[in-house]
Every structure is written in C-alpha cells, then in structure tokens.
Amino acid sequence: MDDCVFCKIASKQIPCFSLYEDDDVIAFLDIAPATKKGGHTLVIPKKHYESITEVPDELLAKIMAVVKKITNAILKDADGVNVLQNNGKAAGQFVKHIHFHIVPRYNDDKIGITWECEKYDGGEIEKEHEKLKKLLEECLLKP
Numbered sequence: 156m157d158d159c160v161f162c163k164i165a166s167k168q169i170p171c172f173s174l175y176e177d178d179d180v181i182a183f184l185d186i187a188p189a190t191k192k193g194g195h196t197l198v199i200p201k202k203h204y205e206s207i208t209e210v211p212d213e214l215l216a217k218i219m220a221v222v223k224k225i226t227n228a229i230l231k232d233a234d235g236v237n238v239l240q241n242n243g244k245a246a247g248q249f250v251k252h253i254h255f256h257i258v259p260r261y262n263d264d265k266i267g268i269t270w271e272c273e274k275y276d277g278g279e280i281e282k283e284h285e286k287l288k289k290l291l292e293e294c295l296l297k298p
C-alpha cells in the first residue's frame with residue numbers, strides 16, 4: 156500500500172533496525188518503545204494486511220514462529236514479555252498494517268498493560284457465551 160509506513164519499511168523505502176527477515180516476514184525495533192530497555196520489537200508480514208482476520212493461516216503461523224524466536228531472545232535479558240496485537244482504532248491500532256508487538260517487561264517497570272476487571276451479573280456470562288458460540292459457528296462455516 157502506497158501510504159503505509161510498514162509497507163515502506165518492508166520494501167526498504169524507510170530504514171529500520173531490523174532483527175530478522177525472510178521472504179514473508181520482517182521484525183524490527185519499534186521507534187517509540189514502551190521501554191527503552193530490552194528491545195520492544197514489531198513483527199509484520201511484508202505483504203499488507205490490515206488486521207489478523209485477513210492474514211492467511213499459513214502466513215500467520217510463519218509470523219508467530221518469528222514472534223516466538225524473538226521472544227526467546229528478549230527473555231534472555233528480561234523478566235517477562237507481552238505479545239500484543241491491536242486490531243482496530245478502538246483497540247489502539249494506529250498503523251493499519253498488522254503487527255505484533257513484543258514488549259520486554261521488568262519486575263520494576265512502569266508499563267501499564269492491565270485493566271479494571273468487570274464482574275458478570277446473574278445470567279450475563281451465559282448470554283455472552285451463547286451469543287459468541289453462535290457467531291463462532293458462522294465463522295467456522297466460512298473458509
């Protein structure tokens with residue numbers, strides 16, 4: 156996509172601090188990391204897809220294999236890792252080219268990736284369960 160910053164990184168029109176690259180996948184340091192320590196990394200398919208729902212399963216598996224390798228490397232020198240993948244504006248997706256964040260975590264860090272939990276009232280979890288099972292059935296019927 157002409158206007159996509161990650162397509163430009165994948166095609167080398169914009170430089171990046173690359174960590175891994177093959178025909179389909181590239182991983183590089185996030186320019187504005189959650190923490191300067193440890194190497195907050197982004198893993199993307201070179202081909203443009205906006206969200207996880209669009210990426211072919213085989214390619215997704217290749218991306219995840221790279222996510223796993225880089226997570227292993229980061230964990231050599233960090234206490235933990237968050238793997239994050241935002242879909243849609245409401246979920247905090249700013250770059251509309253699918254990417255996985257690998258965020259190094261430290262016992263004493265100030266990164267906030269938590270939420271205040273809600274509690275289901277009577278019957279609510281059953282209702283959500285039924286609704287989602289139906290939606291999933293529809294999705295499973297499609298290729």
Ligand code: 5GP
Pocket residue numbers: 160169171172183184185186187188197241247248249250251
């Ligand atoms: P999102 O909020 O869309 O999940 O995250 C997009 C990420 O891409 C942000 O963490 C941001 O710092 C990173 N980013 C945006 N533009 C560039 C860029 O030109 N180069 C690099 N390396 N990272 C970028």
Ligand code: ZN
Pocket residue numbers: 156159160161162163202203204251252
């Ligand atoms: Zn793109």
